[in-house]
Amino acid sequence: MQYLKAKYLFLLSGIISFVVGVIYYHDTLDMNLHDTYFVAVLPLLSCYPAIYMLMVAMVYFMFSRYFKPLNERAGTVHFLVTALSAISMWQIFNTFFQPKRYYAFNGPSYFITAENMLLVAFFFFLVAQLLFVINIIRTVIMFRSTNPEL
Numbered sequence: 001m002q003y004l005k006a007k008y009l010f011l012l013s014g015i016i017s018f019v020v021g022v023i024y025y026h027d028t029l030d031m032n033l034h035d036t037y038f039v040a041v042l043p044l045l046s047c048y049p050a051i052y053m054l055m056v057a058m059v060y061f062m063f064s065r066y067f068k069p070l071n072e073r074a075g076t077v078h079f080l081v082t083a084l085s086a087i088s089m090w091q092i093f094n095t096f097f098q099p100k101r102y103y104a105f106n107g108p109s110y111f112i113t114a115e116n117m118l119l120v121a122f123f124f125f126l127v128a129q130l131l132f133v134i135n136i137i138r139t140v141i142m143f144r145s146t147n148p149e150l
Contacts (some may be wrong), residue, residue: 004076005075006076006078006079007074010056010060013083017046021042021043025042036070046090067139067143081131085122
C-alpha cells in the first residue's frame, strides 16, 4: 500500500491554512468567557497552525535530504492526529465561543464542557508532537548506528 508522504501533507495543510487566513481576513472570533469579552482575528488563528505545519514540513524535508528519511507511517499518523486535533480545536472555538446575548447565557456548565473538549483536543495535539519527537530520535539513532564514523 502506498502511503502519502508526511512532508507533502504538512506542506499542503500549511498552504491551505494560509489560504483560509486570507479568505477570512476581516472576520473575527468573539469569545464571551464569564464576564470578559475577547475578540480575536481569525487570520491569526489560522496563521499560527500554518506556520507550525510549514516548520514541521521543513523538518521532514531536511531529514529526507541530509539524513535518513523519517518513518512515513509514523509521519502520516503524526499528520492525521495533528490535523484532526487542530481542526477540532478550531471547530470548538467556532461552535462554543460565538457571541451570545446575556439573557440567553446558558451558565457555567456550558463553558466547562467546551474547556474540557479543548483540553482533550490539545492533549491529542501534544501526543502527536511526542510521536514526532520519538520519530526524530529513532531516525537519528538508526542513522548513527549505520554510520559509526559520524
